[in-house]
Amino acid sequence: MELTEGTLVIAAQGRNFIVLGADSKGMLGDLAGPIVIGSSRARKITVLSNHVGVATYGVAEFGENLLHQFPSVMEKGLDGVTNVLEKLRVFCRDKWSEWFQGISIERQPHLGFMVAGLDKSQSSEYDMPRIYSIESPLNFAPALHPYGYACRGIFPLATFIIDEKYQEDMSVDDLCDLVESTISRVAQTDPRIGLPARIALITPVEGARTIR
Numbered sequence: 001m002e003l004t005e006g007t008l009v010i011a012a013q014g015r016n017f018i019v020l021g022a023d024s025k026g027m028l029g030d031l032a033g034p035i036v037i038g039s040s041r042a043r044k045i046t047v048l049s050n051h052v053g054v055a056t057y058g059v060a061e062f063g064e065n066l067l068h069q070f071p072s073v074m075e076k077g078l079d080g081v082t083n084v085l086e087k088l089r090v091f092c093r094d095k096w097s098e099w100f101q102g103i104s105i106e107r108q109p110h111l112g113f114m115v116a117g118l119d120k121s122q123s124s125e126y127d128m129p130r131i132y133s134i135e136s137p138l139n140f141a142p143a144l145h146p147y148g149y150a151c152r153g154i155f156p157l158a159t160f161i162i163d164e165k166y167q168e169d170m171s172v173d174d175l176c177d178l179v180e181s182t183i184s185r186v187a188q189t190d191p192r193i194g195l196p197a198r199i200a201l202i203t204p205v206e207g208a209r210t211i212r
Contacts, residue, residue: 006023006025006153006154006190006191006192006193006194007022007023007025007044007056007057007058007152007153007154007193008022008023008057008151008152008153008154008155008158008183008186008187008193009021009022009023009044009045009055009056009057009114009151009152009153010022010055010114010149010150010151010152010158010162010179010182010183011055011114011116011131011145011149011150012131012148012149012150012162012166012175012178012179013116013129013130013131013148013149013168014129014168014169014170014171014172014175015129015168015169016118016127016128016129016203016204017118017129017172017175017201017202017203017204018053018116018117018118018129018131018201018202019172019175019176019179019199019200019201019202020045020053020055020114020116020179020199020200020201020202021045021055021179021180021182021183021197021198021199021200022044022045022055022056022183022197022198023042023044023153023183023186023187023193023194023195023197023198024040024041024042024043024044024194024195024196024197024198025040025042025192025193025194025195026041026042026060026194040194040195040196042060042194043198044056044057044060044198045198045200045210046067047200047208047209047210048067048070048074048084048088048115048117048208049074049078049079049080049084049117049208050079050126050207050208051079051080051081051117051118051126051202051204051207051208052079052080052081052084052085052115052116052117052118052202052208053115053116053117053200053202053208054067054088054113054114054115054116055113055114055116055152056111056112056113057111057112057113057114057152057153058109058110058111058112058135058136059109059110059111062099062109062111063111063113066091066092066095066111069091069095070087070088070091073087073091074087074088075087079126080117080118080119080120080126081115081116081117081118081119081130081132082119082130082132083119084115084117085115085132085134085142086142088113088115088134089134089140089141089142090140092113092134092136092140093139093140096108096111096136096139096140105137108136108137109136110135110136110137111135111136112133112134112135112136112152113133113134113135114131114132114133114150114152115131115132115133115134116129116130116131116132116202117129117130117202117208118130118202118203118204125204126204127204129202130144131144131145131149131150132144132145133145133150133152148166148168149162149163149166154186154190154192154193157185157186157189157190158182158183158186161182161185161186162178162179162182165178166178172201172203176199176201176211176212179197179199180197180199180212183195183197184197196212197212198210198212199211199212
């Protein structure tokens with residue numbers, strides 16, 4: 001079974017855009033104790049709608065299964081990060097309860113999603129960035145991150161690095177470089193973090209897409 005307990009995912013917002021980043025290492029093993037066989041082919045970022053992306057952390061297979069099934073219950077044309085987040089969290093909560101009924105929370109795998117993107121503003125444009133996270137131990141309750149960025153997985157060093165340089169008015173290129181360099185710096189000190197870093201960009205006009 002592939003685990004991503006060494007995962008690092010980062011979301012950061014500019015004035016009207018989102019940068020979403022993740023490392024690319026997968027870990028092979030089982031729930032009792034991962035055997036660290038690094039694969040740098042893991043892709044932990046998924047585009048959910050025109051202006052919404054999600055980065056997965058925790059036990060990868062369950063996350064992949066949920067994201068594979070989610071489009072079948074997502075209304076056609078649904079967009080906006082808060083709308084998509086609400087639909088996703090209810091879907092995950094219900095599926096998790098079904099899959100792990102009767103299993104204590106201590107024995108359940110840990111899964112989290114960083115859900116980031118743009119909401120509509122009063123101008124009816126998708127230009128309001130927001131960052132959420134939902135996690136299985138908290139019954140997928142939605143956490144809204146108010147500081148302009150959020151790190152999950154192996155996050156303490158990443159938070160320290162990005163907090164030193166982050167500014168809300170950074171350009172697209174500068175913020176992409178900051179997220180990518182933060183993942184690279186953490187990878188230099190922690191073998192559980194794998195390169196290359198994967199970067200997705202979410203903008204009002206071009207929407208959500210992977211750029212690196």
